[in-house]
Amino acid sequence: MAPSVSEYYAGKTIFLTGATGFMGKVLVEKILRSCPDVKRLYMLMRSKKGQSSKERLNTFTNCPVFDALKKNSPDQIKKLHVIPGDILVHELGITIEDKETLQREVQVVFHCAACVRFDMFIRDAVHLNTVGTKRVLELTMGMKQLEVFLHVSTAYCRCEVEILEEKLYPAKHKPRHVMDCIEWMDDELLEYLQPKLIQPQPNTYAYTKSLTEDLVSQHVGKFPIVIARPSIVTAAYKEPIPGWVDNMNGPTGLMIGAGKGVIRTMHCNDSYQADVVPVDMVVNACILLAYNAALEKPKDLQICNICLSGANPITWGEALDIGRYHVTEFPFSVCLWYPGGSPKTSLLQHQIALFLTHILPAYLVDLLLYLVGKKPFMIKLQKRINYGLDVLQYYTTKEWHFKNENYLELRKKILNKDNETFYTDLSSINWNEYIRDYIKGAREYCVKEDPSTLPQARRLNRQLYYVDKFAQGILYSLLAYFVYICINFIISI
Numbered sequence: 001m002a003p004s005v006s007e008y009y010a011g012k013t014i015f016l017t018g019a020t021g022f023m024g025k026v027l028v029e030k031i032l033r034s035c036p037d038v039k040r041l042y043m044l045m046r047s048k049k050g051q052s053s054k055e056r057l058n059t060f061t062n063c064p065v066f067d068a069l070k071k072n073s074p075d076q077i078k079k080l081h082v083i084p085g086d087i088l089v090h091e092l093g094i095t096i097e098d099k100e101t102l103q104r105e106v107q108v109v110f111h112c113a114a115c116v117r118f119d120m121f122i123r124d125a126v127h128l129n130t131v132g133t134k135r136v137l138e139l140t141m142g143m144k145q146l147e148v149f150l151h152v153s154t155a156y157c158r159c160e161v162e163i164l165e166e167k168l169y170p171a172k173h174k175p176r177h178v179m180d181c182i183e184w185m186d187d188e189l190l191e192y193l194q195p196k197l198i199q200p201q202p203n204t205y206a207y208t209k210s211l212t213e214d215l216v217s218q219h220v221g222k223f224p225i226v227i228a229r230p231s232i233v234t235a236a237y238k239e240p241i242p243g244w245v246d247n248m249n250g251p252t253g254l255m256i257g258a259g260k261g262v263i264r265t266m267h268c269n270d271s272y273q274a275d276v277v278p279v280d281m282v283v284n285a286c287i288l289l290a291y292n293a294a295l296e297k298p299k300d301l302q303i304c305n306i307c308l309s310g311a312n313p314i315t316w317g318e319a320l321d322i323g324r325y326h327v328t329e330f331p332f333s334v335c336l337w338y339p340g341g342s343p344k345t346s347l348l349q350h351q352i353a354l355f356l357t358h359i360l361p362a363y364l365v366d367l368l369l370y371l372v373g374k375k376p377f378m379i380k381l382q383k384r385i386n387y388g389l390d391v392l393q394y395y396t397t398k399e400w401h402f403k404n405e406n407y408l409e410l411r412k413k414i415l416n417k418d419n420e421t422f423y424t425d426l427s428s429i430n431w432n433e434y435i436r437d438y439i440k441g442a443r444e445y446c447v448k449e450d451p452s453t454l455p456q457a458r459r460l461n462r463q464l465y466y467v468d469k470f471a472q473g474i475l476y477s478l479l480a481y482f483v484y485i486c487i488n489f490i491i492s493i
Helices: 005-009 022-034 053-061 064-072 074-079 096-105 122-141 175-184 187-198 204-217 251-259 279-296 316-327 347-371 378-396 405-412 416-421 431-446 451-492
Strands: 013-017 040-045 080-084 108-111 148-152 225-230 232-234 265-267 276-278 302-306 342-344
Touching: 005 022, 005 279, 005 416, 013 022, 022 040, 022 064, 022 074, 022 279, 040 053, 040 096, 053 080, 064 074, 074 080, 080 096, 096 122, 108 122, 108 279, 122 148, 122 175, 122 187, 122 204, 148 204, 148 279, 175 187, 175 204, 187 204, 204 225, 225 279, 232 251, 232 279, 251 316, 251 378, 251 431, 265 347, 265 378, 276 279, 279 302, 279 405, 302 405, 316 342, 316 431, 342 347, 347 378
Parallel strands: 013 040, 013 108, 040 080, 108 148, 148 225, 225 302, 232 276, 265 342
Antiparallel strands: none
């Protein structure tokens, strides 16, 4: 009889890259809490000047996700060990002693480290995503007890594919050739070639993710390999804290920007489904994928699309409507304007709204700041926001289709008690409650606003509401007056 998930991980030593990232923190906490007999967890972390490994570990575990674990099972934290290193450095920049330790002890590798910026220059994106993975694989090749290697990719690795299946799509170029090119080409030449190189991918993120999957596949047969492809990873559903999120990437940044009244329009088809997966469900899936591969020892590459795929559908429009409702319950303490605006299916409507609600107000605010002797900042801020919207709107104006049979099979391969602990059933999510917790979590953990500030924030929100209505009244009155003048002028001709 197959062991339970926690029984499998008992006595195991794990090596993890990307531990300090959003997903990495949740993965570390989940393994320590739900697999209490795990032996040791090594984490590759960049060295910081003036900080010892112990100090770096203390900084890492000061994150709120570890609060309950430190309170209830403090000894588990002792199983964490920092390996000073960097995926951007030759041989990961680790010492000979650390390399020997890892290759002697590790049975499971979770490779989560990656660049999540869509607009990164191709040289930097290849170094982080592809060359970095090559270095991790080279280390992994020498691990004498290795049972499974799990690589975290993305469901948006091949954006041109109409339906993404759970299979490998060979990269447009050979990974080795691209890695060689970025070493000898200068920035000017690379910048010129970048659009042609990445085509038909929309950005270097998708291009290098596809390239890296191809690179990982070349090690099939040497040890069991799993590629996990999550779609848009969002705040925690239940664990370690409902609504916990620590970065402003993707929907989180849009939600905070809209909640602060900074973002009032975006190009988005609100009838399209949003394929989002809470970070704790992604982490649970990764733990189960590694568990299954280690037991089954597949000779072929295993790929799993960790995606909603219509199991519990929610459209962008529905998500925005729920968000508008709950942001009045958990408003932000510092707002530029009352939360409002709407998505625009038409690019022309979006551009008009962008000018009227983003660009024009930014120039007016900066003019006022200049007149009172303050430093202008709104135009620069809006340029950054608009650039971010341009990058993200590629994903909100197209409907995505992912096959996820391997993801759905995970629940059938484990015991009932493991399904409760390592839950992956996306149909169980109540979107209204989830988005409520998401906004609350973003307010508390991203923007760092204490819950005690809510009464004051709600008063400000009410005041901004009346100011917004007053401003709308003036605007509509001016428009009506302008129309009246125009009509009178036409009649008088």
